[in-house]
Amino acid sequence: MIYKDDPELIRRFLEDTSNLRNGHTPGVYFPETEDDIAAMLRENSGSGKRFVIAGNGTGTTGGRIPFGDTVISMEKLDRIDDPVLLDKQHAIMTAEGGALLEDVQKKAGNAGWLYPPDPTEKLCFIGSTIANNSSGARTYRYGPTRNHIERLKVVLASGDILEIPRGKYLAEENGVFCLDLPLAGRLEFRRPEYHLPRTSKHNAGYFTAGRMDLIDLFIGSEGTLGIVTEADLKLVAAPEKIISCLVYFPGPDDLFGFVEKARQNSFGVSPNAIEFFDPNALDFIRKIYSETPAGTAGAIYIEEETTEAQEDQTLEQWFNLMESSNALTDESWVALDAEEQRAMKEFRHELPVQVNEWLATQKESKISTDMAVPEESFAELYSYYRETCEKHGFHYIIFGHIGNAHVHLNILPSNHEEFLTAKKLYVDFVDKAVELGGTLSAEHGIGKLKSGYLVRMLGEKGMRELARIKKVFDPELVLNIGNMIPEKYYHS
Numbered sequence: 001m002i003y004k005d006d007p008e009l010i011r012r013f014l015e016d017t018s019n020l021r022n023g024h025t026p027g028v029y030f031p032e033t034e035d036d037i038a039a040m041l042r043e044n045s046g047s048g049k050r051f052v053i054a055g056n057g058t059g060t061t062g063g064r065i066p067f068g069d070t071v072i073s074m075e076k077l078d079r080i081d082d083p084v085l086l087d088k089q090h091a092i093m094t095a096e097g098g099a100l101l102e103d104v105q106k107k108a109g110n111a112g113w114l115y116p117p118d119p120t121e122k123l124c125f126i127g128s129t130i131a132n133n134s135s136g137a138r139t140y141r142y143g144p145t146r147n148h149i150e151r152l153k154v155v156l157a158s159g160d161i162l163e164i165p166r167g168k169y170l171a172e173e174n175g176v177f178c179l180d181l182p183l184a185g186r187l188e189f190r191r192p193e194y195h196l197p198r199t200s201k202h203n204a205g206y207f208t209a210g211r212m213d214l215i216d217l218f219i220g221s222e223g224t225l226g227i228v229t230e231a232d233l234k235l236v237a238a239p240e241k242i243i244s245c246l247v248y249f250p251g252p253d254d255l256f257g258f259v260e261k262a263r264q265n266s267f268g269v270s271p272n273a274i275e276f277f278d279p280n281a282l283d284f285i286r287k288i289y290s291e292t293p294a295g296t297a298g299a300i301y302i303e304e305e306t307t308e309a310q311e312d313q314t315l316e317q318w319f320n321l322m323e324s325s326n327a328l329t330d331e332s333w334v335a336l337d338a339e340e341q342r343a344m345k346e347f348r349h350e351l352p353v354q355v356n357e358w359l360a361t362q363k364e365s366k367i368s369t370d371m372a373v374p375e376e377s378f379a380e381l382y383s384y385y386r387e388t389c390e391k392h393g394f395h396y397i398i399f400g401h402i403g404n405a406h407v408h409l410n411i412l413p414s415n416h417e418e419f420l421t422a423k424k425l426y427v428d429f430v431d432k433a434v435e436l437g438g439t440l441s442a443e444h445g446i447g448k449l450k451s452g453y454l455v456r457m458l459g460e461k462g463m464r465e466l467a468r469i470k471k472v473f474d475p476e477l478v479l480n481i482g483n484m485i486p487e488k489y490y491h492s
Contacts, residue, residue, distance in 0.1 A: 001040070002030040013054050013064070013071045018449050019365045020062035028054070028071040034155055034229035037072065041478070042159030042183070050478050053223040055128030056100070058121040060368075061447025063132075063222055063483050072227070074098035074127055083111045083235055091235040092150060097127025097228045104233065113235035116142035119443070120349070127228040132445040133203050133220035137273035137303070140403035142236075144201065144443075146219045151232035154218055154225075157474040158184040162226065169214035177214060189472045191217070194462040197434075199372045201404045201442040204450075205458055205484070206469055217469070222445055223480040225473045239305035242272075243314055244335040244344050248328040252297045256379065258325035259300060259402055263375070267320045274403030275301040277351070281397040284354040289347055293331045300402070301348060311336070351399060355410065364413040367422040369429050372406035373438030384432050385409045392421060406442040430456050446484045454484065463489045 004010055005027035014023035031037045041051075050069040057064065064071075077098040083091040091113050095104055102122035108115045117129060118136035128134075130152070135144040142148070151165045160181045171177055171191050179187040192208040206225075207216045218225055249255035255276075262271055277285070277299045286292040306314040315334070322329050335341045359366060373381050382398070389396040395414060400407035409429070413419035430440055430453050440457045441450060455463050467489040471477070477490060 001032065001036045004028050004030070010071070012057065013066070013073065016057045016059045016062060016064055018060050018062040018065070018447065020065050020449060023065040023067060025052075025066040025069060025071050028073050030073050030076050032076045034077070034153060034161060037155045037227055037229065038159045038161050040072075041155065041157055044478070045159065045476070048476075050481055052480055053131075053227050055125045055131075056123055058124045059128065059132070059447060060370075060444045061449040063445065063447035063480070065448065067448075067482065069481070074125055074227075077127075077229060078103075080104055080107055083108060083113050089237050093233045093235055094230065095126045095233060096230050097125060097130075099126045100124070101126060101129055108235050109238060112238050114238045115233055115235050116148055117145045120352075126231060126233070130219055130228050130231055131221060131223045132443075133207075135201055135203075135401075135404075135443045137275055137301075137401065139201060139401065139443075140274055141270075141272040144203070146207070146216060148234045149215065149219055149231055150234050152215055152218055152228055153230040155227045155229055156181070156184060157226070157476060157478050160184050161229075164215045164218065165232075166213055166215050171210075171212050171214075173211070175210070179214075184473075187472055189469065192462075192465045192469060194458055194465055197372075197439040197457070198374045198437045199405065199439050199442065200375075201372050201401070201406050202439045203443055203445050204439050204441040204454060205446070205462065205466055220445075222447065222483045224470050224483055224485065226479070240307045241311050241336075242303060242305055242341065243311065243318070244301070244303045244341050245318060246333040246335075246344060246347070247300045247302065247322055248293050248296045248298075248331050249300070250297060250326060250328060254326040255297050255300060258321065258327060261321055261325065262300075262302060263403065267324070268317045269302075269304060269314075269321055271302045271304050271403065273301065273303040274401075275348070276399055276402035276407055277301070278398040280395075281351055281399045284358070284397065285347065285350050287354055288350050293328065296328065296331075301344075351397075355397065355412070359412065362412070362414060364416060364419040367411040367413070367419070367426055369409040369426070369433075370406075370441045370444045371429065371433035371438055372401075372404060372442035373433055373436040375405045377436035377438065378402070378405035381405075381433060381436055381438070382407065385429070388425060388428070392418075392425070394418065394422065401442075404442070405438075427453070427456070448482050451482065451484055451486050455486075464492060467492075 010028045052066040052069045054064040054073045077096040079096045081094040083093045118138045119134040160183045175191040335344045395412040411422040
């Protein structure tokens with residue numbers, strides 16, 4: 001196994017997209033097999049040495065950044081097997097934890113299959129998407145990563161290699177799990193006893209449910225319970241055709257009415273994705289796409305799977321829905337073939353590019369939210385975001401997964417005073433989302449950046465529940481300490 005400690009060679013492991021600074025590590029291990037990882041953890045048992053598991057640096061919450069811990073890079077565990085047929089509509093693809101999502105999706109697509117999870121960043125590792133229960137635009141139809149994982153192999157802090165097929169390890173009626181492991185011995189513990197928020201997307205804390213499956217405890221655990229080295233990914237048959245539309249609206253009531261009708265499958269529509277761009281977001285995009293109409297209430301991107309035979313009917317259903325919602329149909333954009341859909345994808349991805357270019361001219365970082373609420377509460381949260389930002393005169397944009405009542409507010413400070421004000425207001429945004437029955441994080445996770453806020457959602461008792469579960473699998477506290485759970489809760 002390779003180990004590097006040259007400061008220049010390991011510098012790239014001290015950052016991700018969170019803007020957390022001052023990361024430092026004595027060195028980085030590059031295991032080539034799960035046995036390498038297991039042996040290293042066994043050999044270091046009782047040493048007090050701590051490890052951070054490094055994905056590919058695409059995370060937004062500082063999860064892979066070490067603060068004195070040794071790094072375990074997953075990049076050499078990148079095997080992707082060919083799909084294995086289950087039935088006409090499903091297949092299984094096995095991939096190691098360091099395989100790129102982009103490569104998994106390409107290999108599945110080349111064989112006529114679709115791996116549905118689609119976070120915007122395609123260069124993330126599959127193990128990281130599992131550790132973060134990643135989601136994206138298609139989550140509206142297909143759900144998050146959890147819905148597409150059939151088996152995991154996980155290396156525990158003890159050095160045990162635990163294989164978890166879905167359906168094998170279920171909690172008893174009283175919520176208790178029992179496991180017998182070669183090195184760790186007998187593990188007996190109760191599932192987390194807090195309640196999850198009433199949202200369709202959630203990625204903050206450990207999963208819990210009655211008679212839950214152990215595999216779901218590890219999915220979304222942010223590497224705090226073990227290291228995902230291999231997974232069986234469930235594929236679905238690739239769609240024959242896709243229709244994509246970018247639809248503009250003259251007023252907010254028209255736009256939100258359209259979203260509600262799309263959710264209710266009005267006129268027979270059945271979207272995969274329902275995405276939102278507010279007027280400020282469109283202003284950024286207009287710098288490159290000058291034909292983007294001005295003076296609108298925003299735009300909605302929709303996508304639906306169809307067939308060659310049904311394409312015209314599907315398109316007519318969407319046009320009927322647009323007409324019923326006073327959409328600016330003539331100004332809207334319909335993409336029916338792969339080339340046009342690639343162009344539309346470039347349009348959508350131009351927003352973060354332009355935002356980052358603008359931020360490069362400023363001295364301050366943006367303040368971003370990742371909160372979601374129940375559908376019936378979305379309008380209230382959206383209004384709260386806008387009214388707060390307008391009151392303080394912030395430059396801001398709102399965009400994202402409106403189908404799941406989950407949009408991102410990005411406040412773009414022009415000076416340090418605005419940055420400090422926005423950072424204080426972030427707490428108010430968290431409290432508002434929680435008050436509405438929502439979640440602190442719908443898709444990006446908690447990591448180190450947001451760990452101090454999680455108590456506002458789960459409470460002190462909930463945080464102690466997280467620590468209790470963590471210490472079952474990692475009693476010496478060696479894996480990803482500081483991620484999700486502030487260290488003080490391990491000692492309370």
